[in-house]
Amino acid sequence: MPSIRAVQHGSALDQVSVSSWTTFGGSFYHAMVFPLAICTLLLGWSALPSRSAEWPMGFGRFMVTYLSAWTLCVAADWLQGPYVYALYEAYGFSSHEIAQLFVAGFGSAMLCSCFVGGLADRFGRKKGCLAYCMLYILSCATKHWKNYWILMLGRITGGFATSLLFSCFECWMVSEHTCKHQFSSGLLSYMFGMKFTIMYLVAIVSGLVAQVGVDSIPFSPVDGSILYYGGNVVAFDMSAAVLVIAMVVISTVWDENYGTPLEEAAESEGESSLKEAWMALFTSSPLIGLCVIVACFEGSMYSFVFNWTPSLETAGETPPHGVVFALMMMACMPGAPGAS
Incomplete structure (x- = not known):
């Protein structure tokens, strides 16, 4: 039989352990933030893109002009990412209804990708970026309603x-880099490397910031209506606020650019171009192989996006979604394609 002193000593150790655990945030996920952040910084530093060419005059300013707007816009996407499934679940929708909502989002992205490039070339890429901000703000606004069809919109x-x-x-x-400023291809590779490195860094910060926002305000309806505020909805409100800032930056700092001239675009995007694209899709073996590989990769990724939230939940615990998302992005960041 253990002595009373041993039992008391064990209880004291348990209290110290619980206290230390609470200091880290109250869960295993919070406790992993600091050690994994150290590993991410060390590995991420070794994966930073190398600059193989000298910077000509104006490149630094151009890089800041692009990356400042890109950082804000991708941050808006990352802020809400961890809470989409969690919000639908908090509204009481079944897994089948949530799956329908997810499929609608993936399907609309597929449909839009068929013509968005041509429209942006014709009417302006800057306008397309502003359209992204406005559409995403609308999407974030719909998250306040506990209504299936509003959420579907x-x-x-x-x-x-x-x-x-x-x-x-x-x-x-790419158009500004190669056509307007005529910077080198080496600097273009450097720009892409910095873009992906910053994207993952922003994802990590966004997950942690979103977690703080979500935890700060309780999730509640407005006077018993289907309109909700607080909780998981806060992440979408933060995203919309960042998008407003991004719209200001893009509107005031960016110049407009287009694809081919308007007359040539009208001819090149006609029915004959679509027929050629379909013929190439079904007659080119490398293109078919590429489509299969991309479809398999994207399919597995979307399956993961849909399933990771419910997979981590238990009957007695709801994981801190923003923190978990930040941890996953820490694991991704060292693999950012910048070391090349």
Whole structure:
């Protein structure tokens, strides 16, 4: 039988352990932030992109002009990412209904990607980037309503916005880099490396900041209505606020650029161009292989995006979604394609 002194000593150790655990934030995930952040900094530093060419005059300013707006816009995407499934679940929707909402977002992004490039080339890439901000603000606003169809509208507009985010911004940057400023291809590789490195760094910070915001205000309805505020909704409000700032930056700092001249674009984007694209898709073996590889990769990634939130939940504990997301992004950052 253990002595009373041993039992008391064990209880004291347990209290110290609990106190230390609470200091780190109250969960295993919070306790892992600091050690994993150290590892991420060390590995991320070794993966920073190397500059293989001298900076010509104006490149530093151009890089800041692009990356400042890109950082804000991608931060808006990362802020809300950890809380999409969690918010739908908090509203009481079933896993089947949540899956339908997710599929609507993925499907709208696929549909938009078929024509967003041509529209941006014709009407302006800067306008396309501003359209991303406006569509995503609308998507964030819909998250306040506990209504399936309003949330469905938000998923569709969010899908359109995601397609714009990963097309118009790069098109604008590459056009400005190669056509207007005529910087070297080596500096273009450096720009892409910095872009992906900053993207993961912003994702880490966004996850932690979103967690603080979500924990600061209780999740509650407005006077018993279907309109909600606080809790998981805070992450979407923060995202919308960042997008407003991004719109100001893009509007005041960026110049507009286009693809081909308007007359040539009208001809090149006609019915014959679509037929050629479909013919190439079904007759080119390398293109078919590429499509299969991309589809498998994206399919596995989207499956993970949908399942990671419910997979970590237990009957007695809801994980800190923002912190978990930040930890995953810490693991991703050292692999950012910058070391090349």
